[in-house]
Amino acid sequence: xxxxLLDGVIVLDLTRVLAGPYSGMMLADMGATVIKLENPKGGxxxxxxxxFINNNSVYYANFNRSKLGCTLNLKDPEGKEIFKELVKKAxxxxxxxxxxxxxxLGLGYDVLKEINPGIxxxxxSGFGHTGPYSKRAGYDIVGQAMGGLMSTTGWPDGPATRVGxxxxxxxxxxxxxxxILAALVNKQKTGLGEKVDVALVDxxxxxxxxxxxxxxxxxxxxxxxGNRYESTYPYDVFPAKDGDVVIAAGNNKLYGLLCDVMKQPxxxxxxxxxxxxxxxxxxxxxxxxxxxxTKDYTIDEIxxxxxxxxxxxxxxxxxxxxxxxxxxAGAREMFPEIDQPGIGKLQITAVPQHLTRTKxxxxxxxxxxxxxxxxxxxxxxxxxxxKLNELKANGTI
Numbered sequence: 152x153x154x155x156l157l158d159g160v161i162v163l164d165l166t167r168v169l170a171g172p173y174s175g176m177m178l179a180d181m182g183a184t185v186i187k188l189e190n191p192k193g194g195x196x197x198x199x200x201x202x203f204i205n206n207n208s209v210y211y212a213n214f215n216r217s218k219l220g221c222t223l224n225l226k227d228p229e230g231k232e233i234f235k236e237l238v239k240k241a242x243x244x245x246x247x248x249x250x251x252x253x254x255x256l257g258l259g260y261d262v263l264k265e266i267n268p269g270i271x272x273x274x275x276s277g278f279g280h281t282g283p284y285s286k287r288a289g290y291d292i293v294g295q296a297m298g299g300l301m302s303t304t305g306w307p308d309g310p311a312t313r314v315g316x317x318x319x320x321x322x323x324x325x326x327x328x329x330x331i332l333a334a335l336v337n338k339q340k341t342g343l344g345e346k347v348d349v350a351l352v353d354x355x356x357x358x359x360x361x362x363x364x365x366x367x368x369x370x371x372x373x374x375x376x377g378n379r380y381e382s383t384y385p386y387d388v389f390p391a392k393d394g395d396v397v398i399a400a401g402n403n404k405l406y407g408l409l410c411d412v413m414k415q416p417x418x419x420x421x422x423x424x425x426x427x428x429x430x431x432x433x434x435x436x437x438x439x440x441x442x443x444x445t446k447d448y449t450i451d452e453i454x455x456x457x458x459x460x461x462x463x464x465x466x467x468x469x470x471x472x473x474x475x476x477x478x479x480a481g482a483r484e485m486f487p488e489i490d491q492p493g494i495g496k497l498q499i500t501a502v503p504q505h506l507t508r509t510k511x512x513x514x515x516x517x518x519x520x521x522x523x524x525x526x527x528x529x530x531x532x533x534x535x536x537x538k539l540n541e542l543k544a545n546g547t548i
Contacts, residue, residue, distance in 0.1 A: 155182020156509050160335070163188060163338070164218060165225075167195040167319055169291070170275045171247030172214040172322030178243070178500045179217030182513045186527055187215060187235070187518060191222040191548060194520045207493035212517040216499060218391075220518025222526050222548045225256050230547045231356065233532065234258060238266050240531050242338075243331055246274040249288055250280045262348045266343070270344040271334045275327045279350035286468055289351050292317025298355025303362055305375040324353035383431040385409065386438055388467060389445040395467040396445060396453045403427065408462040413444045442511040474498065484512075491516040525548055 160183040164175040172187075172195070179185035189195055190372040197211040235258075238244065246253060253259045253274075253355045260272040274280060277289010277299075287293075295301050297312050305312030320522060330347035339346055354361070362373050367379060373381065380386040400406040403426070405502040410418045413542055418440065419425055430437050450466040458466035466472065473479060480486045484501060491497045503510045528534040528548070542548045 154509070156506070156511065157181045157183035158186065160243065161530065162186065162245060163237055163241045165244065165246040166275075167247065167249070168320075169214060170195055170320040170323040170327070171245055172197070173321060174219060174275065174327045175245055176216065177324070177328045177502050177504075178331070179509075181504070182514075183243075183509075185218040186237070186523070187218045188225075188237075189220065189520060190224045191224055191543075191546060194222070195437045198520070204494045204497070209494070209497065211495060212489075212491045213499045214492075215517035217514040218252045219517060220521060221524050222521040224547050225258065225546045228544070228546070229545070231257060233528075233542075233547070235263075236267050236271060236532055238263050239268065241267070242335070243271045245275075245286050245327065245331070245543060246250065247275045247486045250274070250276050250278075250285045258346065261265045262470070264344060264346075268344060269338055269342055271331055271338060272344065273279075273327045273331045273347040273349070275323045279353060279528070280346075280348045284352075291319040291351065292354045294323065294351030299359050299363070300355050303359075304373055304379045307375055309375065317322050318358075319355050322358055323349055323351040325335040326354045326357075331394060362483060374527045379434060379438075382431070383427050384434045385441055387441075388439060389438070389441055391445050391448055391450040391453055394469075396450045397440065397465050397467060398445075398453075398457065398503070399463040401463070405431065405462050408448065408460045409441075409457065412456050412462065413441070414442075415440070423544045467530050481505040487513055489516050494520060501540050512536045521548065 154265070157178060160178070162178050162184050162185040163182050164187045166172050166175055167189075175185050175187065187195075193199070195211060195215070197214065198208050200208055203210045208488045223233060225234060227273070228518055259432060262271060264288050275294055276285075278284040278287055292313055295318060296311070298319065299312055300318070301311040304314055326348060327349040330349060334345035334347055361382060365371060365373050378388040383399050385398050385406070388395050399411045406424070407419050410416050422429070424430045424437055454464055456468055468476065472523050472532065483505070485503070486498045487501050488496055488498050499513060501513065502511050525536075525539060528539060534542070539548070
């Protein structure tokens with residue numbers, strides 16, 4: 152097997168909670184040396200967020216595996232100088248403070264690029280580092296609301312609905328990682344770094360795609376329509392005997408296959424349903440016909456029947472099904488196990504990138520608070536035990 156994708160790349164990770172740690176986790180799983188720098192007084196907020204096993208946060212363990220862990224007080228004058236020395240050795244700095252915080256500390260990108268012109272500075276925040284909203288605090292739900300996602304999620308007679316997972320944070324972390332990797336390629340050509348400024352709101356707005364384009368093209372404001380899709384039908388969730396299934400017959404050929412499986416070939420030539428636009432217009436009648444068929448089968452039976460025929464379908468997996476699925480958990484290894492101190496054997500969620508010559512995977516458990524102080528400060532800055540004890544006594548680390 153080849154060397155790790157990001158072998159030799161050094162990342163200083165100042166992030167906490169989700170969007171930033173998610174990006175650092177991806178870089179670490181891809182082989183970068185990610186040094187998580189936490190406040191000595193308590194560390195990352197998620198150390199205190201559930202779910203817990205033996206009073207240890209599983210939330211923290213998942214998003215901070217594969218990283219090394221040090222403590223550093225960036226408000227302490229000596230702590231600032233230590234950070235600047237680390238920046239000289241690093242390739243990437245990531246943070247998710249409110250914009251302006253690093254500048255107030257005297258550690259913003261303009262300062263760090265003078266110390267190391269090759270430094271890549273990744274920042275993810277609610278609204279980004281420019282514009283009239285830049286100083287506002289931003290959380291996932293803010294990103295989902297301001298980015299338009301909540302306005303189109305849910306049912307016509309229901310309220311705007313947050314997507315069940317923190318999608319704004321995940322999209323923000325993904326987009327920061329993409330920007331960082333692009334900047335890393337450019338650095339290899341020019342020797343110069345870059346500031347990567349990502350907003351949760353922008354990330355959600357970008358993901359709206361065809362929903363936004365409906366308004367741009369027609370002036371119509373898309374509304375909540377449940378699980379169906381604006382552009383084609385049947386592309387929806389349907390009730391089975393023991394749960395729900397998705398059927399995604401997104402074009403005429405797939406629709407024909409569905410009709411054959413349902414043993415209703417006459418639906419192919421029914422003028423209400425002949426073309427995609429007809430099925431979208433008459434989706435309620437189409438749904439009633441499909442529901443009458445699906446209710447007599449289990450979700451696994453429908454899954455098998457339709458996929459055997461070549462028509463896309465799947466169960467709406469509950470999480471207990473997801474983590475045992477032979478494709479997702481088995482062949483694709485999306486829920487590997489680590490040995491997390493204080494917890495023991497723990498299944499976490501892998502990154503989804505599968506490559507041919509290298510592997511992105513959890514390298515180690517998430518660090519205990521300050522676990523690698525001696526290793527990192529010794530190897531990178533040459534601090535001995537006496538110096539480390541002094542820094543600890545002063546509250547610097």
